[in-house]
Amino acid sequence: xxxxxxxxxxxxxxxxxxxxxxxxxxxxxxxxxxxxxxxxxxxxxxxxxxxxxxxxxxxxxxxxxxxxxxxxxxxxxxxxxxxxxxxxxxxxxxxxxxxxxxxxxxxxxxxxxxxxxxxxxxxxxxxxxxxxxxxxxxxxxxxxxxxxxxxxxxxxxxxxxxxxxxxxxxxxxxxxxxxxxxxxxxxxxxxxxxxxxxxxxxxxxxxxxxxxxxxxxxxxxxxxxxxxxxxxxxxxxxxxxxxxxxxxxxxxxxxxxxxxxxxxxxxxxxxxxxxxxxxxxxxxxxxxxxxx
Amino acid sequence: xxxxxxxxxxxxxxxxxxxxxxxxxxxxxxxxxxxxxxxxxxxxxxxxxxxxxxxxxxxxxxxxxxxxxxxxxxxxxxxxxxxxxxxxxxxxxxxxxxxxxxxxxxxxxxxxxxxxxxxxxxxxxxxxxxxxxxxxxxxxxxxxxxxxxxxxxxxxxxxxxxxxxxxxxxxxxxxxxxxxxxxxxxxxxxxxxxxxxxxxxxxxxxxxxxxxxxxxxxxxxxxxxxxxxxxxxxxxxxxxxxxxxxxxxxxxxxxxxxxxxxxxxxxxxxxxxxxxxxxxxxxxxxxxxxxxxxxxxxxxxxxxxxxxxxxxxxxxxxxxxxxxxxxxxxxxxxxxxxxxxxxxxxxxxxxxxxxxxxxxxxxxxxxxxxxxxxxxxxxxxxxxxxxxxxxxxxxxxxxxxxxxxxxxxxxxxxxxxxxxxxxxxxxxxxxxxxxxxxxxxxxxxxxxxxxxxxxxxxxxx
Numbered sequence: 103x104x105x106x107x108x109x110x111x112x113x114x115x116x117x118x119x120x121x122x123x124x125x126x127x128x129x130x131x132x133x134x135x136x137x138x139x140x141x142x143x144x145x146x147x148x149x150x151x152x153x154x155x156x157x158x159x160x161x162x163x164x165x166x167x168x169x170x171x172x173x174x175x176x177x178x179x180x181x182x183x184x185x186x187x188x189x190x191x192x193x194x195x196x197x198x199x200x201x202x203x204x205x206x207x208x209x210x211x212x213x214x215x216x217x218x219x220x221x222x223x224x225x226x227x228x229x230x231x232x233x234x235x236x237x238x239x240x241x242x243x244x245x246x247x248x249x250x251x252x253x254x255x256x257x258x259x260x261x262x263x264x265x266x267x268x269x270x271x272x273x274x275x276x277x278x279x280x281x282x283x284x285x286x287x288x289x290x291x292x293x294x295x296x297x298x299x300x301x302x303x304x305x306x307x308x309x310x311x312x313x314x315x316x317x318x319x320x321x322x323x324x325x326x327x328x329x330x331x332x333x334x335x336x337x338x339x340x341x342x343x344x345x346x347x348x349x350x351x352x353x354x355x356x357x358x359x360x361x362x363x364x365x366x367x368x369x370x371x372x373x374x375x376x377x378x379x380x381x382x383x384x385x386x387x388x389x390x391x392x393x394x
Numbered sequence: 395x396x397x398x399x400x401x402x403x404x405x406x407x408x409x410x411x412x413x414x415x416x417x418x419x420x421x422x423x424x425x426x427x428x429x430x431x432x433x434x435x436x437x438x439x440x441x442x443x444x445x446x447x448x449x450x451x452x453x454x455x456x457x458x459x460x461x462x463x464x465x466x467x468x469x470x471x472x473x474x475x476x477x478x479x480x481x482x483x484x485x486x487x488x489x490x491x492x493x494x495x496x497x498x499x500x501x502x503x504x505x506x507x508x509x510x511x512x513x514x515x516x517x518x519x520x521x522x523x524x525x526x527x528x529x530x531x532x533x534x535x536x537x538x539x540x541x542x543x544x545x546x547x548x549x550x551x552x553x554x555x556x557x558x559x560x561x562x563x564x565x566x567x568x569x570x571x572x573x574x575x576x577x578x579x580x581x582x583x584x585x586x587x588x589x590x591x592x593x594x595x596x597x598x599x600x601x602x603x604x605x606x607x608x609x610x611x612x613x614x615x616x617x618x619x620x621x622x623x624x625x626x627x628x629x630x631x632x633x634x635x636x637x638x639x640x641x642x643x644x645x646x647x648x649x650x651x652x653x654x655x656x657x658x659x660x661x662x663x664x665x666x667x668x669x670x671x672x673x674x675x676x677x678x679x680x681x682x683x684x685x686x687x688x689x690x691x692x693x694x695x696x697x698x699x700x701x702x703x704x705x706x707x708x709x710x711x712x713x714x715x716x717x718x719x720x721x722x723x724x725x726x727x728x729x730x731x732x733x734x735x736x737x738x739x740x741x742x743x744x745x746x747x748x749x750x751x752x753x754x755x756x757x758x759x760x761x762x763x764x765x766x767x768x769x770x771x772x773x774x775x776x777x778x779x780x781x782x783x784x785x786x787x788x789x790x791x792x793x794x795x796x797x798x799x800x801x802x803x804x805x806x807x808x809x810x811x812x813x814x815x816x817x818x819x820x821x822x823x824x825x826x827x828x829x830x831x832x833x834x835x836x837x838x839x840x841x842x843x844x845x846x847x848x849x850x851x852x853x854x855x
Binding site: 114142143145150157162163227230250337339356 | 654662802812842846
């Protein structure tokens with residue numbers, strides 16, 4: 103009977119097991135193997151040991167892509183976290199048309215990124231775009247968003263804030279779970295709104311913050327669609343990210359072995375940094391009932 | 395009603411078993427249905443004919459033009475049927491299809507794709523009866539032949555020329571009727587201020603010429619100065635040669651003539667036509683470099699525009715032998731194609747003079763062949779086709795460097811051009827950086843060939 107149960111269970115999840123094996127584990131293993139080869143995709147792969155990894159260390163384009171990706175991570179993750187928590191706190195307060203505001207904030211997340219990037223590209227137009235038109239109303243002469251590396255990066259980071267919806271929804275749910283008596287006790291003790299937010303609410307939702315930061319980090323480390331459409335990596339590779347180099351190396355330059363190396367390093371970096379975030383989380387995240 | 399405790403006991407024994415059996419039966423039914431009624435190899439709906447799959451990159455009017463050739467071939471015999479599929483990103487899809495062992499029979503690529511595919515032995519040499527290198531215009535030959543081996547047929551070919559708004563020249567008092575087109579770069583540069591108009595606020599209302607409009611052929615500027623990006627003989631990058639420094643200095647002066655802020659405002663201004671041709675078609679740009687298809691676009695969108703096309707002058711060009719970039723749309727048979735002989739038969743058909751001229755006329759392009767019929771000119775949509783032909787038949791016409799690493803080389807060049815144009819950096823310094831990057835790419839390509847014991851593409855006789 104127990105064996106039958108096990109077999110039935112395996113049969114039920116077999117499509118996912120098969121999918122995981124064929125479309126995740128196998129490509130991962132093959133990617134790792136190809137990272138040690140010279141492979142143009144059109145010819146048989148030739149093992150070349152660590153050559154691709156050595157090349158990676160001295161590759162100026164890798165240095166640029168690494169710097170851009172790190173810069174994007176360091177700026178966009180905190181901004182996204184702050185913005186989504188702020189939106190969640192605002193939208194958790196009783197207000198008229200509350201459901202409408204929540205839908206309005208979440209709605210951009212439903213749009214395909216390609217469409218969003220295309221719309222934002224038009225909005226960032228230096229002369230006709232809504233961004234600079236809006237800035238001109240408050241007396242600011244808007245920049246040429248895609249004219250310099252710094253402004254192009256800023257444009258992409260700001261666009262990323264537009265999709266705070268998914269994180270915001272999770273924070274909203276977490277905020278409902280914060281024990282009301284704690285806030286009331288703090289309030290009776292004369293703690294201000296800000297003090298209650300920092301000392302009660304945020305610690306209570308810290309596991310959710312960690313979760314969102316990790317998910318946001320994994321997504322941001324693989325940023326591709328938005329810069330690919332908005333700037334194509336320019337100007338002067340100022341918005342050229344790691345994932346774009348993986349794609350170009352594989353499909354534009356026909357250098358699949360090197361692209362695999364870039365992919366493996368990206369995977370390892372994301373894995374290590376995620377583990378690092380979890381370790382940091384152990385110290386700063388408060389788990390009600392303790393960590394399991 | 396089953397009590398809760400008993401329900402849990404019943405679930406695995408009966409319900410679980412029943413559901414599992416139903417799911418397995420359903421899966422088996424789907425499998426049997428697929429095997430019984432699913433697609434059959436060879437069930438093409440074309441009788442006993444061999445079906446060739448032909449992938450092409452064109453869409454719209456250009457795709458329809460090629461459809462006529464395909465239809466003519468299908469009607470010309472009863473052994474082969476060509477199944478014509480148009481698609482985007484064809485070079486990437488082709489790469490995956492060849493690697494996956496399921497390529498089409500015929501592939502329509504760009505000439506700059508050829509070195510990569512040829513270097514990887516991913517395409518078959520062609521044996522086309524009656525076709526030899528001399529069949530094609532001189533500048534076309536190196537784009538489809540490697541030494542004596544033909545690797546591709548030519549669908550259409552285009553050279554890039556200077557398109558001029560004649561009404562602007564008339565208004566500026568530039569007498570092109572008696573004086574003819576500019577013969578030197580100095581003459582050309584001298585025309586630009588006459589054609590540039592500023593409004594009261596100092597904004598550019600009408601630009602004489604913009605190097606970055608449309609910005610599709612950054613790699614071409616050295617060719618007008620007698621420079622090249624790559625030396626075929628030595629397999630070395632020549633990005634920072636004096637000719638190239640002169641070419642890109644001239645390019646940078648094109649930006650300084652107006653200033654970045656003015657250019658930004660000019661390029662952002664609204665026009666009726668949101669297309670890459672918008673400034674020229676709307677009369678805001680007097681001169682632009684473009685391919686011959688612009689004639690078709692003008693006929694469709696701005697039929698009242700008075701225009702002509704001339705070769706862009708440069709130190710390398712001379713009357714009768716102008717300089718200019720050349721690109722071809724090519725046909726290849728990929729390695730592993732199911733019907734290579736029939737594919738070559740089809741390509742040979744497309745190389746017939748009447749077929750080449752049919753597509754070229756509909757695309758408003760020059761013929762890539764040496765022999766051209768008088769009807770070709772009679773029917774041609776591009777009234778300045780002679781300018782494009784002159785470049786195509788000129789010893790100073792040039793294509794992209796014949797290297798497998800061209801896309802990577804072009805990316806390095808584009809990044810350098812961004813610095814020259816937007817950053818106002820010293821041209822020689824930027825080109826030295828690009829030279830170092832491209833040299834490293836070529837060195838890696840050399841090592842790759844050595845690993846595989848390959849000859850370099852383009853190094854043949």
